[in-house]
Amino acid sequence: MYTVAVISGDGIGPEITDAALTVLRATGVELDFVFADAGAAAVDRWDEPVPDQTLEILREADAILKAPLLAPKGTGRITKQRHGRDVVYPSVNNALRRELELFVNVRPVRAYPGVPARAPQIDVVIMREVTEGLYSGIEHTIGDSAAVAVKVVTAGACERLARYAFAWARSKSRRRVTLGHKANVLNLSDGLMLSTTAAVAQANPDIEFGDMMVDAVGLCLAKSPELLDVIILDNQYGDILSDVCGGLAGGIGLAPGANIGERHAMFEAAHGAAPDIAGTGTANPVALILSAGMLLDHLGETAAAKAVEQAVGDVLAVEDTRTPDLGGSADTATVGKAVAARVAELMGRG
The missing domain is CATH 3.40.718.10 (Isopropylmalate Dehydrogenase)
Structure with missing residues (x-):
């Protein structure tokens, strides 16, 4: 029971x-x-x-x-x-x-099969980090005309997420893990997630690993979702792209x-x-x-x-x-x- x-x-x-x-x-x-x-x-x-x-x-x-x-x-x-x-x-x-x-x-x-879908070949799994990022709730206003939100990224949370994603992929016979990020712009925060995840990937050589800018992940989902399998994303990126995936699958x-x-x-x-x-x-x-x-x-x-x-x-x-x-x-x-x-x-x- x-x-x-x-x-x-x-x-x-x-x-x-x-x-x-x-x-x-x-x-x-x-x-x-x-x-x-x-x-x-x-x-x-x-x-x-x-x-x-x-x-x-x-x-x-x-x-x-x-x-x-x-x-x-x-x-x-x-x-x-x-x-x-x-x-x-x-x-x-x-x-x-x-x-x-x-x-x-x-x-x-x-x-x-049978359900109208924009991408009938889509079969992906999003691994979304949910303890930090922009959804940490750390915000404040500056006077009446500006507001600031803090994006929190820690190596510990990134490593825990990556280890889980690779272990899950292995247990489900998934072939590839892809990290979506914006380390080209957010050099320190998304850069830390990229370097930490890449280190975990080196310890899991049996699972193919790659990284993509998160906007490129969105483009790939829309045009060639069969190229993606397990996708690691931060809190906000994962929230957004999982809805996109649902829409591509039919709803x-x-x-x-x-x-x-x-x-x-x-x-x-x-x-x-x-x-x-x-x-x-x-x-x-x-x-x-x-x-x-x-x-x-x-x-x-x-x-x-x-x-x-x-x-x-x-x-x-x-x-x-x-x-x-x-x-x-x-x-x-x-x-x-x-x-x-x-x-x-x-x-x-x-």
């Missing part, structure tokens, strides 16, 4: 969470779901978006499944009291990752994610809460369902994880079981039930 903490999220979160939990239950893996509040629901109940009560639940769980949370423009900063001082996070998502000491956001994106609703740390792991879709379509039943649950599959793989339930992945592909191959963003007309619950039914068949429980 595994304990899985569940954050149902804001906007479309509760709808796609229901679909993902339906799929997880269909695997037959013994999972005990414990629900926790964050974001708007936590503000309503605890008067803060990331309460310590929620963090306690998350830290005690074997894994965490998190639906999207709203990230307000310009007003989403979170302050927590830690060791007698204020710690500021730029968003609820950032606060959760850093409070749980998660250091890498793994975002695999690939196109599925951001296909992009899952895992946040991994030394002790905790949190699984979430790459997309946001989409409050404009909340309650309409049109939200695509596939990204969170695939994230749930990654959760199973993390727990060592390999057969169940593979069943989820295959079931998603089988369901997406049929237009009648695709949501409107993928050219179909199915609603959120229908897609979840279809994937769950196929998972049950694959697991011999149909």
Whole structure:
């Protein structure tokens, strides 16, 4: 029996969470779901978006499944009291990752047969550093007419990310790791990430390594994504390019994610809460369902994880079981039930 903490999220979160939990239950893996509040629901109940009560639940769980949370423009900063001082996070998502000491956001994106895609050959995995960079939340104003944001890059964080990326690539039989950076302009910060990653690459000669300017990575994704495999990016670059990858594969609703740390792991879709379509039943649950599959793989339930992945592909191959963003007309619950039914068949429980 595994304990899985569940954050149902804001906007479309509760709808796609229901679909993902339906799929997880269909695997037959013994999972005990414990629900926790964050974001708007936590503000309503605890008067803060990331309460310590929620963090306690998350830290005690074997894994965490998190639906999207709203990230307000310009007003989403979170302050927590830690060791007698204020710690500021730029968003609820950032606060959760850093409070749980998660250091890498793994975002695999690939196109599925039958799904309209701008790059049907895309099959890449983004390894995004999530502890520092421009998302460190260190900002200040200069008078009324200027603002400064500090980009933090440390050798320790870069090395930890690179070691994880190479080990992951090896475990999944991936052939190549590419670092995206702007060391030609950000000589010291991105330069440090480049030199540190290159040193780790020398210790992993069985995996091909290369580096590219991050704008060139974007161009390569658009024109020749088959040349890329595992891509290491800093916090902001990874945030941006993973959405681009989702769009190239057919839609951001296909992009899952895992946040991994030394002790905790949190699984979430790459997309946001989409409050404009909340309650309409049109939200695509596939990204969170695939994230749930990654959760199973993390727990060592390999057969169940593979069943989820295959079931998603089988369901997406049929237009009648695709949501409107993928050219179909199915609603959120229908897609979840279809994937769950196929998972049950694959697991011999149909």
